[in-house]
Amino acid sequence: ETGVTQSPTHLIKTRGQQVTLRCSSQSGHNTVSWYQQALGQGPQFIFQYYREEENGRGNFPPRFSGLQFPNYSSELNVNALELDDSALYLCASSLEGREVGTGELFFGEGSRLTVL
Amino acid sequence: GENVEQHPSTLSVQEGDSAVIKCTYSDSASNYFPWYKQELGKRPQLIIDIRSNVGEKKDQRIAVTLNKTAKHFSLHITETQPEDSAVYFCADPDTGRRALTFGSGTRLQVQP
Numbered sequence: 001e002t003g004v005t006q007s008p009t010h011l012i013k014t015r016g017q018q019v020t021l022r023c024s025s026q027s028g029h030n031t032v033s034w035y036q037q038a039l040g041q042g043p044q045f046i047f048q049y050y051r052e053e054e055n056g057r058g059n060f061p062p063r064f065s066g067l068q069f070p071n072y073s074s075e076l077n078v079n080a081l082e083l084d085d086s087a088l089y090l091c092a093s094s095l096e097g098r099e100v101g102t103g104e105l106f107f108g109e110g111s112r113l114t115v116l
Numbered sequence: 117g118e119n120v121e122q123h124p125s126t127l128s129v130q131e132g133d134s135a136v137i138k139c140t141y142s143d144s145a146s147n148y149f150p151w152y153k154q155e156l157g158k159r160p161q162l163i164i165d166i167r168s169n170v171g172e173k174k175d176q177r178i179a180v181t182l183n184k185t186a187k188h189f190s191l192h193i194t195e196t197q198p199e200d201s202a203v204y205f206c207a208d209p210d211t212g213r214r215a216l217t218f219g220s221g222t223r224l225q226v227q228p
Contacts, residue, residue, distance in 0.1 A: 004159075033215065042122075042205050042218035043160065056214030090159070096214075104150070105216060107159040 002027050004093050004108035012114045013081050021076045021111045023091030031055070031096040032074040033105065034066060037088040049074055050096060078113075086115045119143075122206050122219030129196050130227050137222045139206035140188040146208045149182060149189045150216070155202045163204075164191070196226045 005024045013019050025032050031050045035043035045058035049068035063079040072093070078085055089112075092105035119142040129135050139149075150165035166173045166180045166189065173180050179192045193200055203223050207216040 035218075040221075042207075042221050043216075045210070045215035045217070048214045050214075056212075058215060104162045104165070105152075105160075107161070109159050 004091055004106050006089075006091050006108035006111050008111055009109065010112045010114075012116060014116050015081055015083060017081050017115075018077065018079045019081060019113060021078075021089050021091075021113075023074045023076070023093075023108055025072045025074070025091075025093035026106045029093035029095050029106070030072055031094045032068055032072065033092045033094070034074070034076045035090040035092065035107075036060075037090055037110070039087070043090055046076070081115045083115050086113060088112050120206060120208055120217050120219045122222060124222060125220065126223045126225070128225045128227060131196060131198060133196055135191075135193045135196055135200070135224055135226075137191045137204055137206070137224070138188055139190070139208075139219050140186075141208045142187065143208065143210075144184075144187065145211075148209050149180065150207050151178075151180060151191045152205045152207065152218070153202045154205065154221075160205060193224075196224075198226050198228050200224060201226045 004026050007022050033048040034046040037043045046060050047057040048055045052068045065077045068074045088110040090110045091108045094103045122139045147168040152160040153163045154160040164180050166182050177194050182189045203221045205221050206219040210217045
C-alpha cells in the first residue's frame with residue numbers, strides 16, 4: 001500500500017509568482033483535501049476534491065485553486081503569491097463514506113513554500 | 117466545526133507522568149473527535165478518535181474522554197515517554213465544508 005506523496009518537498013518563490021503543488025493519494029482513497037499549516041499553527045482547510053470536483057472550501061481566496069485527476073491525484077495552484085502564503089502545504093487523502101469528515105485523514109509529508 | 121479551542125499551548129512533564137490536553141468545540145452537532153500527533157518535521161498522524169455515542173475510549177497509554185454537555189474532549193497520555201514529545205492537535209468535523217477544523221496545537225515535551 002502506497003502512502004500519500006507530495007512534491008516538491010521545498011520550494012522558494014517570489015511575490016507575484018505562481019506555484020503548483022502535487023499530491024498522490026493513498027491507494028484506494030477517493031478524496032483529497034489540502035491544508036495550509038503556518039509555523040506554530042494547526043492545519044487550516046483550503047479545499048477538498050472528490051470525483052474530480054471541488055467538494056468543499058475553506059476561507060481562502062480564489063487565487064487558491066485545485067484539480068483532481070481520474071487517478072485521484074491532485075494539484076494545488078496558488079496565483080499571485082503573497083508573503084503570507086509561506087507555509088507548509090499538506091495534502092491528505094481519505095475514503096469518504098456517508099458521514100463526511102468522520103474518516104481518518106492520511107497526510108503527506110507536505111510541501112514547504114517560502115515566498116520572498 | 118467552526119471553532120475549536122485547545123489548551124494548553126505548551127506542556128512539559130517528567131517521563132512517567134501523565135499529560136492531559138483539552139479541547140472545546142462550539143457545534144453541538146459535532147459527532148466525531150480525533151486527535152492527531154505531529155512529530156517535528158513530520159506529517160500529522162491520527163492517534164485516537166472518539167464518536168459521540170461513547171464517553172471514553174482507550175488505546176494502551178492514550179485515552180480520549182468526551183463531555184458532550186460541556187462540549188469538550190480531552191486527550192490523556194499516561195506513563196509518558198520521550199517519544200511522546202510532539203505537537204498534538206484536536207479536531208472536529210465541519211460537515212458543511214467537508215473538512216476537519218483543527219485546534220491550534222499543544223507542544224508536549226517529555227523530560228527524561
